[in-house]
Amino acid sequence: MRVLPIILLSLAFLPARAEDPTVDQIMARVADNQMRAQDMRRAYVYNQKVLARFHRTNGKLAREEKSEYLVTPTPAGVEKKLTHFEGKVERGGKFIAYDRSGQEIKNLDIDGDLIRDMANEMTGDKDTKDGIGHDLFPLTAAEQAKYLFTLEGKETYRGRPVYRVSFRPRPHVDVDWKGDALIDAAEYQPVVVNTKFTGIPMAVKVLLGTDVKGLGFTVTYEKFDDGVWFPVSYGGEFHIRAVFFYARNMSISMVNSGFTRAKVSSKIAYDMSEK
Secondary structure: OOHHHHHHHHHHHOOOOOOOOOOOHHHHHHHHHHHHHHHHHHEEEEEEEEEEEEEEEOOOEEEEEEEEEEEEEOOEEEEEEEEEEEEEEEEEEEEEEEEOOOHOOOOOHHHHHHHHHHHHHHHHOOOOOOOOOOHOOOOHHHHHEEEEEEEEEEEEOOOOOEEEEEEEEOOOOOEEEEEEEEEEEEOOOOOEEEEEEEEOOOHHHHHEEEEEEEEEEEEEEEOOOOOEEEEEEEEEEEEEEEEOEEEEEEEEEEEEEEEEOOOOOOOOOHHHHHH
């Protein structure tokens, strides 16, 4: 009996293994899903916590601000309403608490305005549905056009298959970021995205006019019961040197939670003057 021909004949009738898509196909589907996800996020109200810290170069905490917001959708993006704030600054080995106005410690140093400006710059983009600027994470079709993507492989993350995709700026394109992303292999949604800057971002140049090192961010996404994917955590750490005598290590983190559908109500008024 000839076993080999039988084995070969049996293999011929086995279903062919589906080929993995190309990186261009993966990112095209990611771009489409980003558009739908942005539309779905428009229906949600949620809570946002932002923690910003400045450390001196010796590692000691110089200033900390904790802000909590209620985030509601608008036709163009989101509106953030401050619901809670705690601030403290180190003076002479002790921490002084202050409120949102910061009047208690006004003009003592430049930390106060700087930490708030940078926190708003990184978590308060009003043109998005989640506060995170599209240029930080090139997932939309418009941002993808500025980058080159490479499929690094397929792996498992939290029990689900994902594609690891790296990205870098296209030659002669004025963008500042490079990094990698884990893309859910079943739904083509980003799960984790890491970015590092290739040069000093223009927004930071304008804000500081100085040197920033180690600037990078990580954002993680989760899927909720109704199918919407939302960024649930976001953060980064970097070093700032503004002038010869000023240097700080800054860390910032943002956590979104308490997602609920916005309730929409309307009233119709009738003009009864003719009656």
